[in-house]
Structure formats: C-alpha cells, structure tokens
Amino acid sequence: MPIAQNIVRIQGQIHQAARRAGRMPASVALMAVSKTFPAEAIREAYAAGIRVFGESRIQEFSGKAGALDLPGVQWHMIGHLQSNKAGKAVELFSAVDSLDSLRLAERLNAAAQSLQKKLTVLLEINVGGEAAKSGLSAESQGLEDILLAAPRLANLEICGLMTVPPYTEDPQGARPYFRKLREQRDAIAARKLPAIRMDVLSMGMSHDFEVAIEEGSTCVRVGTAIFGARDLTAKP
Numbered sequence: 001m002p003i004a005q006n007i008v009r010i011q012g013q014i015h016q017a018a019r020r021a022g023r024m025p026a027s028v029a030l031m032a033v034s035k036t037f038p039a040e041a042i043r044e045a046y047a048a049g050i051r052v053f054g055e056s057r058i059q060e061f062s063g064k065a066g067a068l069d070l071p072g073v074q075w076h077m078i079g080h081l082q083s084n085k086a087g088k089a090v091e092l093f094s095a096v097d098s099l100d101s102l103r104l105a106e107r108l109n110a111a112a113q114s115l116q117k118k119l120t121v122l123l124e125i126n127v128g129g130e131a132a133k134s135g136l137s138a139e140s141q142g143l144e145d146i147l148l149a150a151p152r153l154a155n156l157e158i159c160g161l162m163t164v165p166p167y168t169e170d171p172q173g174a175r176p177y178f179r180k181l182r183e184q185r186d187a188i189a190a191r192k193l194p195a196i197r198m199d200v201l202s203m204g205m206s207h208d209f210e211v212a213i214e215e216g217s218t219c220v221r222v223g224t225a226i227f228g229a230r231d232l233t234a235k236p
C-alpha cells in the first residue's frame with residue numbers, strides 16, 4: 001500500500017488509541033523509522049506530513065542523508081551507537097534516542113560541544129532485561145551514573161526514556177513492559193534531578209504502538225506499517 005495511505009491509517013489509529021486512554025492525540029508523536037529504505041521513500045513520507053524520522057545505522061544513513069535536504073525534519077538515531085561513532089552521529093542527527101552508557105554520553109557531549117550543537121537524548125532502558133539487547137538495565141548503576149552526570153553534560157538535553165520490549169506475538173504481551181517504563185519515568189521525574197527532564201516516553205512499534213499509547217507513550221516508532229517489510233538480507 002502506498003506510504004501516504006499507510007500514514008493516514010496509522011494517524012487514525014494513534015488518534016483512536018489516545019482517545020481510548022483519555023489522552024490528547026496531539027500528545028503522541030509519530031516517528032517514521034526509515035532504516036533500510038531509500039531516500040525516495042523518505043521523501044514520500046515527508047510529503048505525507050512526517051517530520052520525525054528514525055534511523056539505526058550511521059553508515060547507511062550517511063549514504064542517503066546527502067540526498068535529503070528536507071526543511072524542518074528531525075533525524076533521530078535509534079539504534080545502538082558505538083562511542084567511536086559519536087562524532088559522526090552528532091553531525092548527522094539532532095537526537096540520539098538510544099543513549100546507553102556514560103561513556104557514550106561523554107563522547108556525544110564532547111562532539112556536540114565542538115560543533116556548538118545541543119543534542120537531544122533519551123536513555124534507552126532494557127526493560128525486559130534481555131541479554132542480547134542493548135540499553136541500560138532499570139535501577140542499574142550505569143543509569144544512575146548518567147542521571148547524576150547530567151549537569152556537566154551541558155550540550156546534551158536528557159528528555160526521557162526509550163525502550164524496545166521483548167517481542168511477543170500478542171501486542172498485549174508488551175503492556176507490562178510499557179507500564180514498567182512509564183513507572184520508571186515517573187520515579188525519575190519525581191526526584192527532580194538537575195538537568196534531567198522526563199517528558200518523553202518513546203515506546204511502541206508497528207505491531208504494538210496502540211498498547212504503548214494506552215500506557216503513556218509520547219512517541220511511537222513505526223517502520224514496517226509505514227514503509228512495508230524490510231529486506232532482511234540487508235543489515236538493519
């Protein structure tokens with residue numbers, strides 16, 4: 001189905017899910033996850049009104065970024081980022097939603113400082129505690145270290161949390177994990193730590209974004225349902 005039609009359908013589903021939860025539909029942003037898809041597909045989504053895009057590989061995105069001069073777009077890095085690619089990430093992206101170590105935070109901050117940029121970041125939480133997934137474990141020292149270092153990371157704006165829950169066939173299976181992330185966000189917010197904002201809860205993907213919205217998501221990251229199935233032979 002054409003990308004524009006998919007976007008209209010998903011926006012309707014977001015609207016309904018927000019209403020069901022007694023929330024304002026405008027409180028949920030739709031991020032189009034365009035990894036593995038060509039610049040042409042991104043332009044189509046842009047023409048249909050999308051202004052926030054998620055990409056997960058520096059190398060792939062840097063190859064197509066040159067062909068994409070789209071006014072008003074926010075490019076978010078949502079995949080695991082190695083510290084040695086922090087400089088490149090700061091050049092290419094306005095936000096990193098997958099911050100998962102103090103070391104990476106320090107590298108990003110230094111890179112942002114030298115480019116005189118502010119970088120928006122989310123802390124990625126491995127809410128299911130899965131060994132194969134990146135992300136900070138909830139209540140870990142690693143998470144605490146970043147929270148406490150925030151005042152000296154002056155070029156980072158820490159705005160909230162992001163998660164990819166364990167995959168379950170039934171989207172309802174993700175609900176307890178989404179709820180857990182929201183509770184963790186609330187707990188961090190209640191501490192009123194300096195230089196920490198907790199406005200953003202980035203959770204929910206193609207198959208479970210409606211459940212995520214019911215649990216408080218403020219940003220859903222949708223790839224497949226907008227662009228179609230990814231070529232699995234390509235690296236994600």
Ligand SMILES: *Cc1c(COP(=O)(O)O)cnc(C)c1O
Pocket residue numbers: 033035056078079164205206207221222223224225
């Ligand atoms: C690929 C990806 C998505 C989008 O997944 P779909 O199931 O295609 O919607 C969302 N978040 C992250 C972190 C991803 O890597």
